[in-house]
Amino acid sequence: MNYHLTHLKELESESIFIFREVAAQFENPVLMFSGGKDSILMTHLAMKAFYPAKIPFPLLHVDTGHNFPETMEFRDKLIERLGVRLIVGSVQEAIDTGLVQEEKGFNASRNSLQIAALLEALESNKFDAAMGGARRDEEKARAKERFFSHRDEFGQWNPKNQRPELWNIFNGNKNMGEHFRVFPISNWTELDVWQYILMEGIELPSLYYSHKRKCFKRDGVILAATDVIQLKPTETAEEMTVRFRTIGDMTCTGATLSEADTLEKIVQEVATTRVTERGGRSDDKRSETAMEDRKKKGYF
Amino acid sequence: MQEGITLEEYKKMDLLRFTTAGSVDDGKSTLIGRLLYDSKSIFEDQYSAIEATSKRRGEEEVNLALLTDGLKAEREQGITIDVAYRYFSTPKRKFIIADTPGHIQYTRNMVTGASTANLALILIDARNGIVEQTRRHSFIASLLQIPHIVICINKMDLVDYSEEAYNKIKEEFSGFASKLDINDIHFVPISALKGDNVVDESDKMDWYKGSTLMYLLENVHIGSDHNLIDCRFPVQHVIRPYSDEFHDYRGYAGRVAGGAFKVGDEVMLLPSGFNTKIKQIDTFEGPIKTAFPPMSVTMQLEDDLDLSRGDMIVRQNNVPEVSQDIELMVCWFNDRPMRQRGKYVLKHTTQDAMCVIKEVRYKMNINTLHRMEEDKNIGMNDIARVVIRTTKPLFFDNYRRNRITGSIILIDEATNETVGAGMII
Structure with a gap:
């Protein structure tokens, strides 16, 4: 008998442990769902953690109103298959009620407006733990994130005063009004995620596979030409063969030129690529510490 | 990243967690940068970002430490405040580095990083030999029972790759380590800056017959790092589906903390002391015969007994x-x-x-x-x-x-x- 787990099985086991720990330590947890592969992986792992019971918490989608239609369609099907409740936090509503103001100009994005809509949704639903699919390999500020990350009553992160996290003992104790962000797939890398998706045959939105789409280039990033982005006079949209490595808001998610139309080809492409997946995210390019700044305010 | 790893190879890889420790200037960041760089785990946009920052600050070489120092305060002060986790893999293994700061006031981070590590990598500057921090880090590694210790005697290029300098430090450390509780120590003479014995063998230290650091990391035996003798299953969560299909289902979910549990095993429940048998061990993929650390599974027992979170399933003849x-x-x-x-x-x-x-x-x-x-x-x-x-x-x-x-x-x-x-x- 070989008492040995592969690294993917060990990562899976660690994530399942975290999901169960959240269910046990918190009263009203929620899984933040963006429609991207990481949050799809999260639902897959959560399903495994509680089988044969259903996932014992709802999914929260902060909808910028600028999501790809493919994302929304996929989301609704997934919800039905899992039999879980979906809660939508709407950025459009936050704009309409004056909670936030829409950015103006060519690079206008609703990305940072998500923070207010997210915090509002967490507060009004009294969620005490919000699980997110952030990974430590994604970005330098995320490399310092805990599995159980404490947020004060304003939903803010204080990176200099984080609780030490030892062994596999997680301290979710908190005062009234505070909440936790929990990151069950902290230790996964992009390649781990893809290998696991391939191994498990997890279904993904078509956006991840190579397809033809009208796109244009801005600051070296390929963006989808849609009615939510205003083209500059110098920019022209043309048909390209692309796929998306991450999926977020249509205004800030860059595509890559790719012929990879199967999971095998995607894994091969990810394994040989020389640019990080967030390299295509214009929201991270705003400054050197853009992610840390957003995280402190409550971004996930 | 690594090219040409097939799915079959990927399914055989395992996971090694290690911590790095060293004083401020003994080249820890350079070494990590070297491991990431030589294993092709640094991406172009990451590299060009730190290249630009280094240039803006007027530094002559690309400062690989910027890869690990992520927080604003860390970059401003040029120090590492918190444990940073780094990832790289080779066709054999995936590695998680808990990179911990070397400052006195941040010992808690070292302990944190050490708590989950299979291996500790301790750096010694060949010119300075063993210093206070080497002792402190080694003590913490032994206190936290990290199963394997690798002592990297770094900056060998600055002592003319001298065997004598290496042996002197090795002897001194071995003397000190005999007072500690360390089972498995390896020594490697390296130059993180020049790359000697990190990933590639050095051609300047023929006298050294051991393996490179990367070879050690890829091959150190971690199969027995878990306790496979004493059966321990802390109940984490009770699963009750309340569905038609699983009407009377009652499963005890948890992660095996020790030993191997098999279906049919006679077990004892703590604190009640009741005895029963394992009826079934469930996973999403279906029932399995044996569960061992660090697997997350769900157990069903023969008898319907009171058991909840915080309780423990053990074997009658081997209780904690x-x-x-x-x-x-x-x-x-x-x-x-x-x-x-x-x-x-x-x-x-x-x-x-x-x-x-x-x-x-x-x-x-x-x-x-x-x-x-x-x-x-x-x-x-x-x-x-x-x-x-x-x-x-x-x-x-x-x-x-x-x-x-x-x-x-x-x-x-x-x-x-x-x-x-x-x-x-």
């Missing part, structure tokens, strides 16, 4: 200690010193309890390894032997025997902060 009076080595993490006779919240496996600090036996001088029996003021970064009494019995093992059932954390009731980490003696 059950007691309310516990001796610990404690590392203190908080600005507010430990209160003698003070009450703290305690977490142990999936169990919560309260405890009172009954007695501080001694404080450790972690540089000299002397016991200071007179000094009982335990403040930030201190390590001490203490006796606690818990409000209810814990089921535990000696930390040396099992790092999962032998560890606890202490929480301040007023602030909810994790203030201490304890290893049961």
Whole structure:
């Protein structure tokens, strides 16, 4: 008998442990769902953690109103298959009620407006733990994130005063009004995620596979030409063969030129690529510490 | 990243977690940068970002330390504040590095990084030999029972790749290590800056017959790092589907903390002491025959007995200690010193309890390894032997025997902060 787990099985086991720990330590947890592969992986792992019971918490989608239609369609099907409740936090509503103001100009994005809509949704639903699919390999500020990350009553992160996290003992104790962000797939890398998706045959939105789409280039990033982005006079949209490595808001998610139309080809492409997946995210390019700044305010 | 790894190879890879420790200038960041760079784990946009920052600051070479220093304050002050996790893989293994700061005031981060590590990588500057921090880090590695230690004697290029310099440090360290509880020590002479013996063999140190650092990392045997002898299953969560299909289903979910559980095994439940048998071990993929660490599974038992989170499933002929009076080595993490006779919240496996600090036996001088029996003021970064009494019995093992059932954390009731980490003696 070989008492040995592969690294993917060990990562899976660690994530399942975290999901169960959240269910046990918190009263009203929620899984933040963006429609991207990481949050799809999260639902897959959560399903495994509680089988044969259903996932014992709802999914929260902060909808910028600028999501790809493919994302929304996929989301609704997934919800039905899992039999879980979906809660939508709407950025459009936050704009309409004056909670936030829409950015103006060519690079206008609703990305940072998500923070207010997210915090509002967490507060009004009294969620005490919000699980997110952030990974430590994604970005330098995320490399310092805990599995159980404490947020004060304003939903803010204080990176200099984080609780030490030892062994596999997680301290979710908190005062009234505070909440936790929990990151069950902290230790996964992009390649781990893809290998696991391939191994498990997890279904993904078509956006991840190579397809033809009208796109244009801005600051070296390929963006989808849609009615939510205003083209500059110098920019022209043309048909390209692309796929998306991450999926977020249509205004800030860059595509890559790719012929990879199967999971095998995607894994091969990810394994040989020389640019990080967030390299295509214009929201991270705003400054050197853009992610840390957003995280402190409550971004996930 | 790594090209040409097939899915089949990927399915055979395993996972090694290691911590890196070193003083401020002994080249830790350079070494990590080298491991990431030579294993092709640094991406172009990451590299060009730190290249641009280095240039803007007027630094001559690309400062690989910027890869690991992520927070604004860290970049401003040029120091590492917090544990940073880094990832790379080779066709053999995936690696998780817990990169911990070398400053005195951040010892708590070293302990944190060490708690989950299979291996500790300790750097020594070949010119300076063993310094106070080397002793401190080695002590923490032994206290936290990291199974494997690799001593990298770095900057060999600055001592003319001298075998004598290497041997001198090796001997000195071996003498010091004999006072510690370390099972497996390796020494490698390297130059992180020039790449000697990091990934590629050095052509300047023919006298060294050992393997490169990367070879060691890829091949060190981690199969027996888990306890496979003493069966321990802390119940984490009870699964009750309440569905038509699984009407009477009652499963005990958890992660195996020790030993191998098999279907049909006679088991004992703690604290009740009831005996029963394992009926089925469930996973999403279907029932399995054997569960071992660190697998997350769900167990069904033959009898319908009262069992909930914090309880433990063990074997009748091999039970953990059950007691309310516990001796610990404690590392203190908080600005507010430990209160003698003070009450703290305690977490142990999936169990919560309260405890009172009954007695501080001694404080450790972690540089000299002397016991200071007179000094009982335990403040930030201190390590001490203490006796606690818990409000209810814990089921535990000696930390040396099992790092999962032998560890606890202490929480301040007023602030909810994790203030201490304890290893049961």
